[in-house]
Amino acid sequence: MASATFASLRFPNYRLWFAAALVANVGAWAQRVGQDWIVLTHLTDHSGTAVGVSVAMQFLPVLALSPYAGVLADRLPRRRLLMATQSLMGLNSVVLAVLVLTGAVRLWHVFALALVGGCVSAVDNPVRATFVSELVPEASLTNAVGLNSASFNAARLVGPGVAGLLIAAVGPGWVFVITAATFALSIAAIAAMNPRALHVLPSAPRAAGQLREAVAYVRDRGDVQVIMGVVGVVTMFGLNFQLTSAMMARVEFGLGPGEFGLLGSALAVGSLAGALLTARRTQPPRVRVVLGAALAFGLAQGVSALMPSYLTYLLLAAPIGFTSLTMLTAANAALQTSVTPAMRGRVMALYMMVFLGGAPFGAPLIGWVAETFGPRVAILAGAVATLLAVAAGWTWAHRRWRVRYRLTRPATFPQLEIVHPARDLEPAA
Secondary structure (H helix, E strand, C coil): CHHHHCHHHHCHHHHHHHHHHHHHHHHHHHHHHHHHHHHHHHHCCCCHHHHHHHHHHHHHHHHHHHHHHHHHHHHCCHHHHHHHHHHHHHHHHHHHHHHHHCCCCCHHHHHHHHHHHHHHHHHHHHHHHHHHHHCCCHHHHHHHHHHHHHHHHHHHHHHHHHHHHHHHHHCHHHHHHHHHHHHHHHHHHHHCCCHHHCCCCCCCCCCCCHHHHHHHHHHCCHHHHHHHHHHHHHHHHCCCHHHHHHHHHHHHCCCCHHHHHHHHHHHHHHHHHHHHHHHCCCCCCCHHHHHHHHHHHHHHHHHHCCCCCHHHHHHCHHHHHHHHHHHHHHHHHHHHCCCCHHHHHHHHHHHHHHHHHCHHHHHHHHHHHHHHHCHHHHHHHHHHHHHHHHHHHHHHHHHHHCCEEEEECCCCCCEEEEECCCCCCCCCC
């Protein structure tokens, strides 16, 4: 099973990419969390609203720039574009590290650098998502996409834990020095790839109306719409771990960055399990896997909001990490393996806009709820929103595809299975 899970690693270019992407993604998330921790504990008096604004600054550019970034990803050489974005992200980390270590940092500095970093990430994300298709043959694409999306989403959960532990060990300023080094390693790995072994995707010609073409493509794909809708709601209201975990550790339980880091580590354990499970799949995941994972995530998060102690809350972090990563990885893999290659960059850019662009709206709202009513209520609100999104997706699938779903395999993971369809119209990916 292990050989099947990591089958794509037999390709040298992909091995370099997988290691570089994992390190760079963890560094990016560690920086984001480090910024939020500084805002929460150094620059404000534990203001959840200010942290929410910081998160919004990190992700707001995705809404404006992602569609154009998708066009760039379909037009320009992806390898060179990635080296450029990684260089700019590393420079951003260096500037923030200098400000923090010299004591010159102010709240507006963090907001401004978060906004700049968000602009670069908006370009980097769709290119990163599509570049994996150039690293392996078509027959290995499902496994490669699964590992790639697992790496991306695992970093989303591992990064906060790494940041928390590093903040406790060396302080926030040195966290940004370390994240700058991760981007340097990523650039070196991409530069070391063998360009002759790349399976370069066809580039979209320069033409008018390419964004409208992508929107029309998504409008005709019901499976893409369901995935984007559910993931958009979940990421907007449910996946605010860097905010809710920090406030649970600091405000609800009166603990410090070490305990905050442990919460991220527990999330990472579950994330790793979800990543390995998804990468073992030999067929692209279908919509029902995304819905089932989102359902399990909403239930786990709702229960965690009721936990009476730090220890019991910590124990539920692993299931939350497992279910959330399974949902995100399945969504990413389902889209990449089913979208036309020449359209992939633009569709993934639209997905990234939904995936990351909800944070500017959800994070300040969840931050305000956490500050006003407590972090438990904020977590519960995210759980309720997730379950409502699953119910809406479930209902839409039943009406559009005329199928019914039921829960199966309760001992391992809730999976939605088609029961007696009048006609199975659910797409294969």
